Amino acid sequence: MNPEECCESGCVPCVRDRDGEEPLDLMNYIGGEFVPHSNDDWLNVLEPATGYRFARAPLSGEGDVESAVNAAISAKRSWGELSLGERSSWLDRIADCLESKFEEIAALESRDTGKPIALARSVDASRSVANFRFFAELLREQEEEEFEMPDATNYVVTKPVGVGALITPWNLPLYLLSWKVAPAIGMGNTVVCKPSELTPMTADLLMRVVDEVGLPKGVVNLVHGNGVGAGAPLVGHPDVDLVSFTGGTSTGEKVAQSAAPSFKKVSLELGGKNASIVFADCDIGPTVDGVVRAAFLNQGQVCLCGSRILVERPVFEDFKAMFVDSVERMEIGDPSDEATELGALISRDHLEKVQGYVDLAKNEGGTVLTGGEPCLPSEFEHGNWMAPTVIEGLSHQSRCATEEIFGPVVTLHVFDSEEEAIEMANATRYGLAGSVWTSDLERGKRVSSSMETGMVWVNTWLHRDLRVPFGGVKDSGVGREGGRWSLGFFSEPMNICVKHD
Incomplete structure (x- = not known):
């Protein structure tokens, strides 16, 4: 379909090919051979950054x-x-x-x-x-x-x-x-x-x-x-x-x-709706760096990402200011550029889903501190781009704080005690992962063991050892x-x- 033929509402995605570039047709691999599929139906494979088609995959059947x-x-x-x-x-x-x-x-x-x-x-x-x-x-x-x-x-x-x-x-x-x-x-x-x-x-x-x-x-x-x-x-x-x-x-x-x-x-x-718990005694500089990474790695499209950030009240304002500043300094753009830190979302449908949650957060009384809108680098106007988004002012029981968004959107929440932090962290149907940030390692282990998850990191995130079990509890x-x-x-x-x- 040519761009001119798209419906004005955008409900039919355009298929755009680069001039002079034919899409690669993939094949199934069965019995040691690459073989054609049993029908004439194909799935278009689009570059998330540009919207251009660069391959077709078989729409295989039974x-x-x-x-x-x-x-x-x-x-x-x-x-x-x-x-x-x-x-x-x-x-x-x-x-x-x-x-x-x-x-x-x-x-x-x-x-x-x-x-x-x-x-x-x-x-x-x-x-x-x-x-x-x-x-x-x-x-x-x-x-x-x-x-x-x-x-x-x-x-x-x-x-x-x-x-x-x-x-x-x-x-x-x-x-x-x-x-x-x-x-x-x-x-x-x-x-x-x-x-x-x-x-x-x-x-x-x-x-x-x-x-x-x-x-x-x-x-x-x-x-x-x-x-x-x-x-x-x-x-x-x-x-x-x-x-x-x-x-x-x-x-x-x-x-x-x-x-x-x-x-x-x-x-x-x-899925996961993982909490990053930040205590007042943490080393705040490295903690901000770690929590930003946990929130936005791969545009937040990782099941382990920490999309709920729970911060102890004495350091909440300082943490918030440093966190937002760090997020706003992230390099967004061309995925092929070595300096890029944040790329595109996987598809237009997913972008619309993520944007829908940001709109929901506003309706639920949340305040968007940064981001909240699609960002379109000029050379990628047809890609699926979303600015990293930080929201505060929501209840920890709100939909945006309990449902998996799977994008570059995080919510900030304040707590006053260890017990409250644990209660907030566990207030979701998911139980995949979490992180705890504190200088008191005994508290770190104690809080970790009280979290209803399959994995917890203390003063780090996604620090993986392939020998250990990976998986979640509850709906994770x-x-x-x-x-x-x-x-x-x-x-x-x-x-x-x-x-x-």
Whole structure:
């Protein structure tokens, strides 16, 4: 559609191609081959920063899912019979190949998601390689457990679950896909991947890597598409044995409902409405820096972001002034510029959702201290841009303070006691993560243990160790992944008891 043909209300998004640039047509990867999908329907892949189309992804259907699952079934016996050491070597080969494409990963991720190139390089590309290396090493460390009885020995052996459905979101595409693929195939499963239709590019790159290293056919398969056409048939397929899903809570509910009748193993990493608790005795300079990073990394489009900032009254005004000043000095603009700190939001629909919450905050009595409106750098007038937004004056029980916005919008709240801070932090349906900022480490640990979350950082944020469990409570998910928890989810323990003579 040409811009002139768009409806005046903007309800029909324009498809704009750069002069002389043809969009790249992606393909599914099934049974060790890149194959066309079974219909003529496509999904446009747009640059969030500019609105230009640069690729098309297949709008796959049930037939494509069936082919991918069948390919995974055909490979699962031979792949599952390999030793942990043999499979760990395959993970190392994938890591080596990914590392050779490090800059390509970063550039694709920045273009596909709208995030700054520096972030795509330091987080997305680095972690994607690290995930395969980490799980390769962890596999080599695994030992069979034995439990002695007076007249018998019990052996605990791990077996693959079978065929896994791995469904990943748009905010950290390869970071999270590699987080699932590595332990899944490392423990002997075969998988069908379904990346977000908004950000399919690095999933395609991973399939090129899998193909390049010669991974046995059918071990890793990929079907592009949306949730209705590809995601739902994949989750509900009777021959899929496990589902690992990262995404929104409402979609997670549907995944759980679909998987339940056949008793599939399910891991759900869902939304968050995380609190950053700032006590008066904190080192305020580093705390402001840390809380700004926690609030706005990746334009606030990270499930772990601290979007509720609770500040003890004696330092509230000083913290607020320093925080707003720091936010207003953030570099917003071209994602390909090394100096850029804040990029574009993922889509026009998401931008409108975030703007809707800012409007709601105003209606609820909130005061916008900075931001609150779309910002459009002149060279990116058709992109999805939102200024980082700080709001005060809302109740901690307001919708904007309890619902996940998933954008560059934070609310400030004041508290007078440790008990009040804990009560405010827990006043949400979510329970993914949080952070506590204080010079009293005993208080930091005490408050952390009282928070209804799966993870808490003290005087830091997103300080990740891949050996520890990752996941949330309440409406933030079911199960844990990371380290041995990932290996446990992607395997079935079996007890063999041998009677002594």
